[in-house]
Amino acid sequence: MKFPSPNPAVAERYYTEAHWRFDSTSQLFENMVRHHSERTALSDAEGNFFTYRELHAHVESVATCFADAGIGEEDIVTICAPNWWQTVVCILATLRVGAIINPVPMTYGWKDIKYVVDTCESKALILAGKFRNADHTAHIEDILGPGHGKKLVIQLAVGAQQAGVPFDTLLGKGECAVPLPSKPDNVAAILFTSGTESKPKGVVHTHNTILYGERCFVETLELGPEDTCFMASPISHASGFLHGVILTLTTGGHLSILDIFTASAAVDQMRRDSATWTMGATPFLVETSNELKARNATLPALRYFLCGGAPLPESVVRRAMETGMRVLSVYGSTESPPHTVVWPSDPPENAWTTDGRAAGDGIEIRIVDENGDECPEGEIGEEWSRGPNTFLGYLNAPEITARSLDSDGWYHSGDLAYQRPDGSIRISGRIKDMIVRGGQNIAAREVEELLIQIPGCLECALVGIPHERLGETGGAVLVMEPGHVVGVQEVYDLLVAQGVAKFKIPERVECWDALPKTPSGKIQKFKVQKMLAEGIKGEGDVR
Known part of the structure; x- marks a missing residue:
């Protein structure tokens, strides 16, 4: 598989400016093991505590099993597991053998996992077993096909069936014989994100693009070995993976993980x-x-x-x-991981009046108009960013990459924002047709393509409805043939049966006579949102 690679001129500049360095993630973790061997590295909700020495021993054992299975440099390991200590071990073990980690959240349905595994051509799949209402072992044949092919499957806990090698049998194998990975410009992680496209996209990051962003956080927040990071956000999602696992365990801190948030x-x-x-x-x-x-x-x-x-x-x-x-x-995205933050020295009210300022001196931010020209201060435009933390591109998707990442290295976020006098930015909306529910992205088009398959559905639109706790939830409006009516439960049952992740399922469903449209026939989603908020149903040809 061919991965995007850093622009040589840009890479040279980042090395010269010391934004990129010569250590891999595994080398940094190894340094922490040497310097903080008896310091607590990891704890979980069950009361398990591991020192750096103990965690390292488990990582080496699982890495040995990966190496014995022929998994190494440029191979991809997909993991779908909750915030368990075993998940952390598997992530670090993957990086230890030079392989690429592909974490996906437990909220994914089996169809989502199949799509990711197929797209990545993953050499190994790690599943949790039963966790809350999810148990992907029940769909292992659907995900991998009969016989599982030549993929290594590891199962962390008991599930509906024994889909792979039990995790516990991988421990106690001793140190891994494979040399520590030492190529920081190699791909380290592929993180899938949903945007305006109908399918999730694989965001490609190297060790250097990841580590620069985490160093920015460390310096801005003045974090170090004495700090404890509590992470209830999924470590199989970008925020938990990057800012929980990678940041904490490459700086000698203590990572405290919670699997079920209350x-x-x-x-x-x-x-x-x-x-x-x-x-x-x-x-x-x-x-x-x-x-x-x-x-x-x-x-x-x-x-x-x-x-x-x-x-x-x-x-x-x-x-x-x-x-x-x-x-x-x-503020940020998987492509340009949180690149703005309200600094500790900023006024407290900046937390609700801004979305922060650049997290590091290597990060550049622009607000531009539709022609790509700089907007005056206070004027709304699209937010662009670039820096040593920016992704290299989308996996196997050069055309989509070209639309989001220009030749000068600017990532076009699709978010509307304006610049404030103090250098902070404020996000004011989205160009992208995306809903953010509790921090998870829902591509409206992906769900709409399933809704339109409902018998009798002529048209549909999925929009975000403001929600104080979750930020947004999905609201679906369907135009049905005469005599056909569906509600929330029918939509829920239909989408669950197709393997759709539950967080993507609309929590409000209405049937209208028509959707508001432009003269050219394009659905005006901002009007749909407004009408839902005001309790107005579309009747006739609303324009």
């Missing part, structure tokens, strides 16, 4: 582990604040709660501040 459990674990910072979508912040207020308690060690995924309401931030939490808003 505010009560989160507060208990943050207090238990003296968490100094955390990061999550708005629902995590809202529920944590409510829990602390109900207990009349605080989190004494917590310095920062980083929050992104959607602009933060003032009321949410003020409620958090009342419990003693300092909220810092962040």
Whole structure:
């Protein structure tokens, strides 16, 4: 498989400016093991604690099994598992043998996993077994086909069936004989994201593009070995993987992971582990604040709660501040991982009035008009960014890459924003037809292509409906043939039967006579959103 590669001239500049360095992720982790061997590296909700030495031993054992299976440089390992210590071990073991980690969230349906595995031509698939209502082992034949081919399948816990090698049998194998990976410009991770396209896209990152972004966070937030990162966001999703696993375990910190979020459990674990910072979508912040207020308690060690995924309401931030939490808003994407952040030195109100400023001196940000010309301060345009943290391209998708990543290295976010006098930016909307539900992206087109297959459906539109806790939820409007009517439950049952991830399923469904359109026949989704918010149904040919 051919991967995008760094532009040689750009790479030379980034090395000269010391934005890119010569260490791989595994080399940095190895350094932490040497310098902090008896310091706590990892803890989980079950009360398991591992020092760097203990975690390293498990990583080496699983890496040995990967190597014995012939998995190495440029091979892709897909993992769909929750925030368990075994998941962290498998991620680090994949990187240890020079392979490429492809984490996908547990909210994926089996069809999503199949698409990712097929696209990546993954050499190994790691599944959790049963976790909450999900158990992808029940669909292993659907995902991989009869006999599973030559893929290594590892199962972390008990599931509907034994789909692969039990994780526990991989431990105790000793140190891996494969030399530590030492090529920081090799691809390290492929992170799938849904945008305006109908299918998720594989975002390609090297060790250097990942590590630069994490160093920016470390320097901006002044993080180090004394810090504990509490991560309830999925570590099989970009935020948890990058800012939880990679940032923390390459800087000697303590990573505390929670697999099933409840505010009560989160507060208990943050207090238990003296968490100094955390990061999550708005629902995590809202529920944590409510829990602390109900207990009349605080989190004494917590310095920062980083929050992104959607602009933060003032009321949410003020409620958090009342419990003693300092909220810092962040903005970015999987392609350009959070590249703006409200700095600790910024006024507290910047958390709800801005989406931060550049997280590092190598990151450039522009707000441009439709011709690509710079917008004056305060004028809304599209947000572009570039820097040593920017992805190399989409996997096997050069045409889509060319539309998002121009020849000068600027990533075109598709988000509308404006620049403020202090250098911060504020996101004001999206050009992209995408819904962000609880920090997870839903490509409207992908869901619409399934909705239109409902018997009797003539037209449909999926839009985001504002939601205080989740940011947005999906609302579907269908135009049906006479005599055909569907509701939320029917849509839910139909989409679940097709293997659609549950977070993508619309939580509001209405049948209208017609959808508002432009004279050329294009559906006006902003009108659909407004009409849903106001309780107005489309009747006749609304224009």
